Amino acid sequence: MTAPHLLPALDLERTSVVANNTMNRERGLTGVNSYARELGLDPVAHLTARSATPSWLDLCSGEGRALREAGSRLPAAVLTGVDLVGPSGPAPAPTGLELLTASVAHWSPSRTYDLITCVHGLHYVGDQLGLLARAASWLTADGLLIAHLDPASxxxxxxxxAGRAALAALRAAGFRYSARHHRLALHGPRTVRLPFRYLGADPAAGPNYTGQPAVASYYEPVPVAAAVAPQ
Known part of the structure; x- marks a missing residue:
């Protein structure tokens, strides 16, 4: 097998597959097409049970509809959404909500979060493993990270x-993976080093398990064992 022409981050983000103006546009907090269904938990209930002043970071947040709905129920919460395309227009935002238009490949927060989510967003990220490793350090002491991952990508x-090797390294680093739901989860912050070097991505990989066009991420192994250091 040979790899196709791989794109670096900036070129990748200019493609129509990645600059996805339909990602999480209509997905609300609860119900049929919702974060609760995709994540396997109600974000508001999860946050309320853990803190009086909870914080939620949603990567690839689209219009931020779920965060807006959460803000009306969690007036003391810090809610942050990051999306490459961002909301389609200005809209009233609850106190504590910030919707940022930025690349998740380069953006980093200035604080930690009780909940970090990426609902089907990794399908459009070039360095998927790199983002997961970085996000692991953005959790609070009791924080939870949940993201959808397609090992076939x-x-x-x-x-x-390379999906089997990547999942083995992620599990060694403390992540849990549900193949049935394509969900990856991590409890608690840690420094994660995965034994792979990112090479680039192919936006012409075709549809993934969702039926939508997605990105394939290419890596080569490096002679460094995955390292995990709880923070």
């Missing part, structure tokens, strides 16, 4: 499947 330098 992870490839080796020659184009061969």
């Amino acid at each position: 992870l490839r080796g330098a020659d184009g061969a499947p």
